[in-house]
Amino acid sequence: MIALTEFDRLEASALWRPEGDSQRVEVIVSVGEATLTLSDITGRALTHWSLPAVIRVSPPGERPVTFAPAPDTDEQVEIDDELMIEAIGRIHRAIDRARPHPGRLRGAIYVGVALAALGLALFWLPGALIRQTVSIVPTVTRAEIGAGLLDRIQRLSGAPCDTAHGARALERLKTRLFPKGGGQIVVVTSGVAVSQHLPGGILLLNRALVEDHEDPDVVAGYVLAELERAAEHDPLDRLLHEAGLMASIRLLTTGHLSEEVLDAHAESLLTAPSADPDMDRLIAQFARTQVHSAPYAYALDITGETVLPLIEADGVQITETRPVLSDGDWVALQGVCGG
Numbered sequence: 001m002i003a004l005t006e007f008d009r010l011e012a013s014a015l016w017r018p019e020g021d022s023q024r025v026e027v028i029v030s031v032g033e034a035t036l037t038l039s040d041i042t043g044r045a046l047t048h049w050s051l052p053a054v055i056r057v058s059p060p061g062e063r064p065v066t067f068a069p070a071p072d073t074d075e076q077v078e079i080d081d082e083l084m085i086e087a088i089g090r091i092h093r094a095i096d097r098a099r100p101h102p103g104r105l106r107g108a109i110y111v112g113v114a115l116a117a118l119g120l121a122l123f124w125l126p127g128a129l130i131r132q133t134v135s136i137v138p139t140v141t142r143a144e145i146g147a148g149l150l151d152r153i154q155r156l157s158g159a160p161c162d163t164a165h166g167a168r169a170l171e172r173l174k175t176r177l178f179p180k181g182g183g184q185i186v187v188v189t190s191g192v193a194v195s196q197h198l199p200g201g202i203l204l205l206n207r208a209l210v211e212d213h214e215d216p217d218v219v220a221g222y223v224l225a226e227l228e229r230a231a232e233h234d235p236l237d238r239l240l241h242e243a244g245l246m247a248s249i250r251l252l253t254t255g256h257l258s259e260e261v262l263d264a265h266a267e268s269l270l271t272a273p274s275a276d277p278d279m280d281r282l283i284a285q286f287a288r289t290q291v292h293s294a295p296y297a298y299a300l301d302i303t304g305e306t307v308l309p310l311i312e313a314d315g316v317q318i319t320e321t322r323p324v325l326s327d328g329d330w331v332a333l334q335g336v337c338g339g
Helices: 082-098 102-121 126-136 139-157 164-177 216-232 235-243 245-254 259-269 279-289 294-300 308-313 327-334
Strands: 011-017 025-031 035-039 045-050 065-068 076-079 184-188 195-198 202-206
Touching (some): 025 076, 025 082, 045 139, 126 235, 126 245, 139 184, 139 195, 139 235, 164 184, 164 216, 202 216, 216 279, 216 294, 216 327, 235 245, 235 259, 294 308
Parallel strands (some): 184 202
Antiparallel strands (some): 011 076, 035 045, 065 076, 195 202
């Protein structure tokens, strides 16, 4: 962890106001690798804040200290623990040292890019500006947008499934299937019909996918299909096309999207139909990860008529396979929702 290598775990009690005039509730704040996690007294995570984006609202010297996840939100947390306050301050100072004059540099970059993109937009369609925005948004900003959408989806669908053994199994499944590491697989109890993909590599699965099938290759197939959809149609590009030109301009100039844009997109994701990924590219995904494609194919169509290429590829184009998960991990994953 940046600037906090002497701590194995750092947490403190605090008072959290989710938004607006909501009543403050007592939470446990803990510092992770890149996030500030707010949990209830049972340990269930309520929200995650990106550490680089956290701002101090209270003036210097005031106690308790109020922090917010971003400048344009009224969500806040009050912390009175000196060690936690100092830890957050040290993290921000370390970030400042690593990136000299971040405010002026970031502002100059966004303003320069915005001017260039607006100049292009005078001659090209608004879609050109959206494509330009998608191509230059940094990874950390994508992660912040994805975390914001996940937080809103949780408000609609409930907290994600998160048993200890199931979480470890999900992490092993992600390591097994994700081509470049990073990202996150989240199992939700409702809301998402089958699967969805958010910016920042966050992949959502409905609990039925892990509970209603006996073969982990089926779940792996749904994950690979969702990864291929995201590769073919960038989730951030999808969001910006839905939100419109002004959302792209705001993202370019401020590095953030409005609460209204995130709320609207989160709701649309829960009802949006999933497009079929390119079959040849999907088969290549199965071959790359050495996963059987036939179990997934029959899960989609028990007759096999509409998924014949996936069935025929198993053992022909996909010549080498290996287990997706151990038996113990698969049992743990099937119980990730506690039942």
